[in-house]
Amino acid sequence: MARAVSTRRKTLTTVAAWAVGLLIFFPILWTFLTSFKTEATAIADPPVFLFFDWTTENYSVVQERSDYMRFLWNSVIIAGGSTLLGIIIAVPAAWAMAFVPSRWTKDILLWMLSTKMLPAVGVLYPMYLIFIQLGLLDTRIGLTIVLMLVNLPIIVWMLYTYFKEIPGEILEAARMDGAGLKEELLYVLTPMAIPGIASTVLLNVILAWNEAFWTLNLTAASAAPLTAFIASYSSPEGLFYAKLSAASTMAIAPILILGWFSQKQLVRGLTFGAVK
Secondary structure, eight states: HHHHHHHHHHHHHHHHHHHHHHHHHHHHHHHHHHSSSSSHHTTTTTTOSSOOOOOOHHHHHHHHSOOOOHHHHHHHHHHHHHHHHHHHHHHHHHHHHHHHHHHHHHHHHHHHHHHGGSSSGHHHHHHHHHHHHHTTOOHHHHHHHHHHHHHHHHHHHHHHHHHHTSOHHHHHHHHTTTOOOHHHHIIIIIIHTTHHHHHHHHHHHHHHHHHHHHHHHOSSSOOOOOHHHHTTTEETEEEOHHHHHHHHHHHHHHHHHEEEEEEEEHHHHTTSOOOO
């Protein structure tokens, strides 16, 4: 009886997991299918799902109209640069909060996290003026700094959580063996926290890659990433759904491929320290 109940529970859990997964994946699948439709088929009512005349014309038009590789390269530089800069800053900060805490550590962590609740539009105007004054408007450097600052609280929180799972006695033993702060961070702490750091890097790359608000408001042409590439297919003349879907597919494909090949590392990092 107990075995039957357990089997039924596992079956229901599996079915529910598949249902949620398909529900989440459906918009991506629909976008992919729409990218191969004509504009007339894309807006057909009722919608056409699979049985339509497939065409690659939308991809040809997108490539002729826009320099896709330039947008892609901007996204790679901005997402990669903001992640690297964030990790360089966050690792020492998380180390200090995890292993040399003060009475204000929890308050500082909560304050950092509270900045994520601030509506971005509330600071857009001062940020825009600062960028103009510093000559950072529509530059990769400027956008890299902004996205690093936007995601820094999450990076610090994640690394802090991972570092707290590492026994402090290991670092004390390293100090007794003569390790300085540099050696402690580079040769003791970092190798032990590789799963957590890797998952933090992957998550930050995804967040930076998908960021739209700051990229659309602080760039115009030179530093525009793939989010701006997608937005360019929404024009005053109307939405070209098929071409917009093709542009969206081309924009999300690299990050989907990265996520697919690194999913094991991501899951391993997110569960780092969960089981002792």
